[in-house]
Amino acid sequence: MPPHANTSSGLDLNAVHLQVEGKSLLTIDHVIAEQETLTVMGPSGSGKSSLLNLIAGFLPTSFTVTGDVRLAGRSLLGLPPQARHVGILFQSPLLFPHLSVGENLLVGLRSEALATGSWKLRRERLAARRTTAEQALASVGLDGFFGRDPATLSGGQQTRAALMRLLLSQPKALLLDEPFSSLDTALRGEIRSLTFERAKAASLPVLLVTHDLEDAEAAQGPVIDLGR
Numbered sequence: 326m327p328p329h330a331n332t333s334s335g336l337d338l339n340a341v342h343l344q345v346e347g348k349s350l351l352t353i354d355h356v357i358a359e360q361e362t363l364t365v366m367g368p369s370g371s372g373k374s375s376l377l378n379l380i381a382g383f384l385p386t387s388f389t390v391t392g393d394v395r396l397a398g399r400s401l402l403g404l405p406p407q408a409r410h411v412g413i414l415f416q417s418p419l420l421f422p423h424l425s426v427g428e429n430l431l432v433g434l435r436s437e438a439l440a441t442g443s444w445k446l447r448r449e450r451l452a453a454r455r456t457t458a459e460q461a462l463a464s465v466g467l468d469g470f471f472g473r474d475p476a477t478l479s480g481g482q483q484t485r486a487a488l489m490r491l492l493l494s495q496p497k498a499l500l501l502d503e504p505f506s507s508l509d510t511a512l513r514g515e516i517r518s519l520t521f522e523r524a525k526a527a528s529l530p531v532l533l534v535t536h537d538l539e540d541a542e543a544a545q546g547p548v549i550d551l552g553r
């Protein structure tokens with residue numbers, strides 16, 4: 326497949342082909358525009374997680390990759406995960422259990438500015454970071470939750486906190502690895518809408534991996550079915 330022209334914005338899966346142990350897994354050629362969600366569906370073993378791992382920088386070396394993954398015009402392959410500016414939301418929210426909910430959000434905020442300047446300035450910056458985290462929590466209905474132990478939150482509350490932690494890190498793309506599948510039906514729709522709404526507001530390209538047709542429909546974007 327000839328590679329398509331590079332675009333400077335969005336997440337560009339440019340003639341990506343994945344192979345493992347001599348077996349061809351998937352071929353995908355699609356530019357996910359900012360504010361667009363590409364849904365990837367497919368049976369178990371079709372390579373959905375491998376695709377997310379490739380983009381995030383966690384793909385084991387046993388895989389053979391051709392093509393390129395570009396984000397905002399920059400090739401990601403070869404960069405360490407922390408330099409890719411890609412955020413992932415997993416099926417389980419994975420909040421750090423030894424930190425409070427608010428401290429979990431602070432992990433998402435950059436901290437370089439805390440290492441320079443006078444003590445007064447550093448204290449002010451610390452206070453500003455806390456306010457940012459508190460406001461982010463309040464914006465998803467978690468007002469006053471800064472000091473709470475993550476274990477005391479419901480599944481939906483944990484997912485909302487994990488979403489805000491991720492957005493505070495200012496990713497340039499969002500990968501969703503079935504993040505709604507552990508939620509019950511009523512909550513599922515609500516958290517799903519919140520996630521798409523916030524991703525759109527941040528102008529992010531989104532790649533959603535799911536088995537659920539309702540997720541795909543709610544994403545309102547193109548769908549690639551690897552099983553076909």
Ligand SMILES: Nc1ncnc2c1ncn2[C@@H]1O[C@H](COP(=O)(O)OP(=O)(O)OP(=O)(O)O)[C@@H](O)[C@H]1O
Nearest residue numbers: 345350367368369370371372373374375376385387
């Ligand atoms: N580290 C590895 N080394 C060799 N093969 C692997 C490795 N990781 C995954 N695979 C194989 O790659 C294929 C794709 O796996 P992957 O987990 O990406 O599929 P998936 O579509 O996400 O499946 P599921 O829906 O079950 O999560 C499978 O055949 C799997 O056995």
